[in-house]
Amino acid sequence: MKQICCTILLFFAFAGSHAQDFADYFQNKTLRVDYIFTGNAERQNIYLDELSQLPSWAGRQHHLSELPLEGNGQIIVKDLATQQTIYKTSFSSLFHEWLSTDEAKETAKGFENTFLLPFPKQPAEVEISLYSPRKEVMARYKHLVRPDDILIHQRGVSHVTPHRYLLRNGNEKDCIDVAILAEGYTDKEMDLFYQDAENACESLFSHEPFRSMKDKFNIVAVASPSTDSGVSVPRENQWKQTAVHSHFDTFYSDRYLTTSRIKSIHNALAGIPYEHIIILANTDVYGGGGIYNSYTLTTAHHPMFKPVVVHEFGHSFAGLADEYFYENDTMTDTYPLDVEPWEQNISTRVDFSSKWEDLLPADTPIPTPANKWEKFPIGVYEGGGYSAKGIYRPAHNCRMKTNEYKEFCPVCQRAIRRIIEFYVP
CATH class of the missing domain: 2.60.40.3250 (Peptidase M64, N-terminal domain)
Structure with missing residues (x-):
């Protein structure tokens, strides 16, 4: 999904920083x-x-x-x-x-x-x-x-939305707290929501490095009720009354599912410890979106739900970029080619040393030919960030490129691991 999570990693660059208590x-x-x-x-x-x-x-x-x-x-x-x-x-x-x-x-x-x-x-x-x-x-x-x-x-004192912990490894001080929020589920459909939330949790922790660092997370499912079942699809003239007012067709893109009513999200979570947000939409229409340090929103009943929720959480939690691209070079204005993108998993090679250059074997050709992907699991493959030319990704395939690939590439895994370690040393 097109998104604007953007990152340039600044880890371990704070030797002179003053540590506050x-x-x-x-x-x-x-x-x-x-x-x-x-x-x-x-x-x-x-x-x-x-x-x-x-x-x-x-x-x-x-x-x-x-x-x-x-x-x-x-x-x-x-x-x-x-x-x-x-x-x-x-x-x-x-x-x-x-x-x-x-x-x-x-x-x-x-x-x-x-x-x-x-x-x-x-x-x-x-x-x-x-x-x-x-x-x-x-x-x-x-x-x-x-x-x-x-x-x-x-807020969050007299009224707290019903919720249930799916994973609890410690208090909020010692863990990363992720809230999974219901969207488009009526009161009568909350058992379905809790099952969908379990599926999202299972999918997330089937991927490295979330799998091996699972003990650093708390996951809470928050049963925010909607008046109507399902979510709004404007192109079909379907408008629903739902908990966070999400809808497809964001910016006239059929599959882009978002909400601009951010306060409704946080109102529903008031009184529940949370840092990061996954919103599950009660629909089988394909779509979703992920925005860095804002939210992941994805449909819960499409066959591709499990890989998509992990992909979108890569955006919202770890600031990873999309690694796919369009052959006709649509959206090529997303990233200026003379500026190094902030995301850790794409590069214009303007400042490649700040990215995954340290992970490349010495004999890696740059750019790395697409037909050499088996020999070079980590390389510099042209095409990423929606552009076929001028932007490079670290692997031939990755969870941030296609739904069919089963894992994050090594560079994305390192970026996620660093984020987790930043929040919970």
């Missing part, structure tokens, strides 16, 4: 920040919508001022009194992708975006930035957060 700056609570990203292809803006407080913090309590991935956007939290950076995170968004559409050239729109930050003990300054594919700042916005602000909305 979580308890010095933060409470064991979550600050949920809702923004509206607005604009068009020419100009973008960021506006603060609402602040909320959640009962506990499920995110990392180390590497606080470091980024594992650059992303298409970043948030920096500073202690107001000292101006010391006390937390960073990165992300991508549906808004970023929309900016590349023809519609964005003709009109302006607003998109919801929600981010989870540790709740500060003292007043803090939050700065959020959006970046272009050329890594230029498109929009930047600063605002203050005062922890005693009476208008910070307390």
Whole structure:
């Protein structure tokens, strides 16, 4: 699926970074920040919508001022009194992708975006930035957060969506917490949802490195009810009342299933510890999408459900790029060919040393001929990131390229492993 999870890995590049003690700056609570990203292809803006407080913090309590991935956007939290950076995170968004559409050239729109930050003990300054594919700042916005602000909305206290743990290896401090959310399931269909969630969990942990690092995860299935069964398919004039308002035909692409109602996702999860989100749609129509540090959304009853949910989680969790491409070179403007992409599993070779160059055998031809894939399991194969020319992928095939291939390639596996180790050392 086309997505805008974007990554350049910054692991182990923080020798000079100052390590913060979580308890010095933060409470064991979550600050949920809702923004509206607005604009068009020419100009973008960021506006603060609402602040909320959640009962506990499920995110990392180390590497606080470091980024594992650059992303298409970043948030920096500073202690107001000292101006010391006390937390960073990165992300991508549906808004970023929309900016590349023809519609964005003709009109302006607003998109919801929600981010989870540790709740500060003292007043803090939050700065959020959006970046272009050329890594230029498109929009930047600063605002203050005062922890005693009476208008910070307390959520997840009086009402918590019914949920069930499918995997629990420890508390939220020691594990990566993934919430699997129901979309298009009525109250009467929740047994079906829990079974679908079990299938998603089983598929995810059948892939390395998730399989060997399973003990670092908690998985909770959240039974958010919908009024209608199924999800909206606009091209068939089918509009459903569902928990998170998802629909196919995003940006007029038949199989692109997303939701722009991000607040409804997080409202359904309030009071449940979570960091990463998988949304299961109750339909057999093929489709899905994955956005880095936002969500994975995929259909639960198509025959390709199991490989697709893992592929999309590769986007949303690990910031992996699509490794497939189009022979007619559609979508070739997604990645500028004179800029190294942020994702770890594709390269324009502008800065190949930052990618998988260290994994190549000495005799590897660059580019690597497609007919040599058996001799070179890791190579530099042309075609990836939707473009047949100028962008390279590390393997002939991979879970990030086709649904039929059974595993992530070695480069993708390393990228996922590094993300897991960043969150849970």
